[in-house]
Amino acid sequence: MTSHDPATMLAIGDFAARAGVTTSAMRYYESLDLIRSMRTGGNQRRYRRAELRRVAFIRAARSIGLSLDEIKETLDRLPDKRIPDRADWQRLSAEWSRRIDDRIAHLRGLQEDLDGCIGCGCLSIDKCTIYNREDALAEEGAGPVRGFKPL
Ligand code: FES
Structure with missing residues (x-):
């Protein structure tokens, strides 16, 4: 038997229970091509066990606030023709660390502005970096622009 043998694959309910998500979440993730299933002759979904790691990745990424678009962009870099191995996941993890650092820096900036x-x-559309952070600063150039000046 191979990992693609339907007999070794999991039905949606079993997979969802193991992954710790609802079956509706599974269908939603699949509709976004975040996870993939195969179909039986009776058109029932079957999931490879390797997809469990993808769901774990999705859940962890969501817990730190990454969007589903960001998650998809990341998962799309995994090999398509084979089951991702440890090195593949470690590569994604390293990139993830950089994203978390960026997010922490962004939140620290917001915290300083909030202080x-x-x-x-005032929530001034012209002056308040909390209220109108991106639009007000866009004219000052690309990238993060800070420089809150108290009134
Ligand atoms: S409330 Fe943010 S600058 Fe006034």
């Missing part, structure tokens, strides 16, 4: 806004409350 400046406490007590102000």
Whole structure:
């Protein structure tokens, strides 16, 4: 038997229980091509056990606030013709660490801006970096632009 043998694959209910997600979440992830199934002759979904790692990755990524688009972009870099191995997942993990660092830096910036806004409350569309962070700063150039000035 191979890992593609339907007899070794999991039905959606069994897979969802092992993955810790609902069957509706499974169908949704599949509709976004985040996970893949095969169909039996009776058109029932069957999942390779290797897909469990993809669901675990999705859940972990969601827990740190990555969007499903970001997750898909990452998962799309896994090999398509074979089951991803440890090195493949470690490569994604390294990239993930950089994203987490970026997110932490972004949140720290927001926290500093929020500190400046406490007590102000103006929510000025021109001046407040919390209220209108991206639009107001877009004219100052590409990339992160900071420079909150208290009123
Ligand atoms: S509330 Fe943010 S600058 Fe006033």
